[in-house]
Amino acid sequence: MSDSFAFVPLLLDWFATSRRDLPWRRDYDPYAVWVSEIMAQQTQMDRVVPYFTRFMARFPTLAALAAAEEDAVLKAWEGLGYYSRARNLLAAARKIAAQHGGHLPADYEAIRALPGIGDYTAGAVASIAFRQDTVAVDANVMRVLARVCDIDAPVKEPAGKARVVALARELLPPGRARDYNQALMELGALLCRPKNPDCPGCPVAAVCQARHLDIVADRPVLSKTPDITPLLVATGVLVHAGKVFIQKRLPKGAWANMWEFPGGRIEDGETAQAAIVREFAEETAFTVDVAAKLAVIRHGYTTYRVTLHCHLLRLAGSYDPSILPAPELTAAQESLWVAPGELANYAFPAGHRKLIDQLAGSLWSL
DNA sequence: GACTCGTGGTT
DNA sequence: TAACCAAGAGT
Numbered sequence: 001m002s003d004s005f006a007f008v009p010l011l012l013d014w015f016a017t018s019r020r021d022l023p024w025r026r027d028y029d030p031y032a033v034w035v036s037e038i039m040a041q042q043t044q045m046d047r048v049v050p051y052f053t054r055f056m057a058r059f060p061t062l063a064a065l066a067a068a069e070e071d072a073v074l075k076a077w078e079g080l081g082y083y084s085r086a087r088n089l090l091a092a093a094r095k096i097a098a099q100h101g102g103h104l105p106a107d108y109e110a111i112r113a114l115p116g117i118g119d120y121t122a123g124a125v126a127s128i129a130f131r132q133d134t135v136a137v138d139a140n141v142m143r144v145l146a147r148v149c150d151i152d153a154p155v156k157e158p159a160g161k162a163r164v165v166a167l168a169r170e171l172l173p174p175g176r177a178r179d180y181n182q183a184l185m186e187l188g189a190l191l192c193r194p195k196n197p198d199c200p201g202c203p204v205a206a207v208c209q210a211r212h213l214d215i216v217a218d219r220p221v222l223s224k225t226p227d228i229t230p231l232l233v234a235t236g237v238l239v240h241a242g243k244v245f246i247q248k249r250l251p252k253g254a255w256a257n258m259w260e261f262p263g264g265r266i267e268d269g270e271t272a273q274a275a276i277v278r279e280f281a282e283e284t285a286f287t288v289d290v291a292a293k294l295a296v297i298r299h300g301y302t303t304y305r306v307t308l309h310c311h312l313l314r315l316a317g318s319y320d321p322s323i324l325p326a327p328e329l330t331a332a333q334e335s336l337w338v339a340p341g342e343l344a345n346y347a348f349p350a351g352h353r354k355l356i357d358q359l360a361g362s363l364w365s366l
Numbered sequence: 367g368a369c370t371c372g373t374g375g376t377t
Numbered sequence: 378t379a380a381c382c383a384a385g386a387g388t
Contacts, residue, residue, distance in 0.1 A: 040384040047374075048384085081372025084387080118386045138384045158367080185384050194382060195377070225381070226369090254371065301372045305379090350373060 007148060007207050008173050008180065014203035015183030018190070020045070023052060028178070030104045030129035031062045037124045038089050038116060042082060045189065051080055062104065065090065066097040074258060074347040081301075081350070083258060088116025106130040127177035135168040136181040137161070140188025145171075146220035147192060150209035155220040231304045234272040235263030235352065236280060237359070238288060238313040241324060244340055247284070247332035254301075259346040261310075261355075262331070272309035280313070284327035284335070287316040295358050299351045308351045 019025070022045060024032040035055060039048045055076050059065040065073070070090055077086035092114040096104060104125070105111055112122035123136035135141075142155040142164045149167055153160035173180055191198040197216055199205050210219040238245040238261075246259050264279040266272055273290040280288045292312040299306055319325055324337040338346075343356050 037384065042371090042383055042385055043373075044375080044383055079373075081374090082385085084371065085385090088386080116386065120385060124384065136384075139382080140384065182384090189384080222381095228380080256371095299373075302370070 005171075005207065007204050008171055010204045010207070011183045011187065012173070012176065012179055015179055015186055019182065019186055020190075023049065023056075025182075028129055030106075030125070031065075032056065033129040034104060034125050035089070037121050037128075038085050039080065041085060041121070043080065047080075051077070062093055062096060063102055066093040066102075068093075070257060071347065075345070078347040078353065079350055083255060083347075085116055087257065091115045092117070104129070106132065108132060108134050124181060127181050131175070131178055133172060133174055133177045135165060135172055135177070136185075137165050137168050138185060140185040140192075141168060141181075143194065143220050144184050144188045144192045147197075147210040147216055148204060148208045150213065150215075150219065152219075152221060154223045156223045160221070226303050228300070228303060228305050231306045232266040232272075232309070233263060233306050234266050234275040234279070234309045234311070235261045235355070236276040236288065236290070236311050236313040237261050237294060237355070238280070238286065238315070240315050240319070240337070241322065242339065243324060243337035244343065245284075245286075245327075246336055246338060246343070246346065247327075247329060248334040248336075250331065250333055255349045257333075259348050260332075260352050263308075264331075266309070273311060276309075276311055276313065283331040284329065286325070286327055287318075288313040289316045295355055297351050297354050297358075299354070306351065308355070310355050 022036070024036045036048065036052055039052055039055070058072070058076055059068055068090065070087060073086050073090045074083060077083055095114060096102060106126070108122055108126040111117055111125050112119070117125070120136055120138050123134040126132035126134040127136055142161065145151065145164050145167050146155050151160060151163055153163060155161055155164055168184070191202050199211055199216060202208070205211050210216045245262070247262055248259050249255050249257060251257055262280055262283045263276060266275040276290060277288055280286050290311045291314045294310040294312050297308040297310065299308065315325070327335050329335055348356065
């Protein structure tokens with residue numbers, strides 16, 4: 001910015017009086033700040049807080065996290081999505097325990113080198129936890145600065161983002177990065193929202209170029225959004241001798257290392273029931289009969305909108321009713337027959353968790 | 367650069 | 378309701 005610009009003082013004054021009382025803002029403990037930043041990626045703070053509180057009770061220190069089992073960390077993350085964040089968080093904790101004496105490094109480059117930490121999170125942790133003069137440019141910051149400074153390039157593309165990052169660096173008040181970064185994000189989250197921004201209530205409205213030009217709705221410039229593909233998926237809850245069959249997904253790809261009921265895509269012209277029978281044959285070598293329809297659950301993820309058809313299954317024909325047979329797994333690393341009440345102890349994708357919750361009680365009396 | 371990786375809230 | 382969006386990172 002060229003002119004003497006009241007933006008930063010106005011922003012900091014506003015944040016001093018209007019910031020939310022988030023748990024990690026009490027003492028800015030580096031471990032707490034780190035966990036909060038990983039949790040907050042691609043979601044919103046209101047959604048993070050209850051997970052954060054439970055996570056810190058379960059893993060109070062970096063040492064406790066480093067010593068944890070991955071299954072326990074995934075269970076604590078269940079429902080938040082992007083589960084590689086949880087696995088990278090654990091991997092980073094172990095790396096810090098082994099290579100940094102159990103303490104988060106304060107240096108930006110050392111933080112940036114940890115798994116699961118990119119430019120944004122490294123800057124956020126360095127500034128918020130350690131008071132380093134680094135920027136932390138997330139979607140809020142890009143939106144706020146695109147409006148205040150009238151950035152006319154798409155901020156989600158590298159060139160546009162580079163402009164915002166350079167701008168954020170120029171504006172950064174030395175020694176105040178902790179408040180400056182959080183204030184930019186807080187303003188974006190509370191007032192300078194994507195839709196229905198509260199310009200009348202905004203502390204920097206007087207210096208906002210988009211506001212002055214009356215083009216707030218046109219900033220930031222958006223990129224094209226990818227199409228959403230409808231996807232039909234079927235899954236089966238196989239019950240035998242009072243136990244339920246679950247399998248642990250492979251260590252790569254979506255929902256890596258999480259538990260699920262077997263299933264898969266319903267092919268063109270195929271019924272949900274047929275798809276389940278086929279998928280169980282392919283993934284477990286079990287021959288199953290569809291006993292009942294349980295639920296239809298709709299959920300979306302990234303570029304898909306899934307309709308999940310859920311059915312109750314029994315082993316077909318020749319299985320000894322008193323023995324829990326072993327599968328031949330092709331799409332999983334491990335499997336278990338568990339009592340219905342034990343399902344609460346395993347981390348499932350949200351769609352399967354919804355199914356379990358819907359079934360609570362009713363089904364298991366069979 | 368273009369994909370993948372989740373989920374739930376808002377409009 | 379369908380579309381858009383969020384304190385992004387890894388490949």
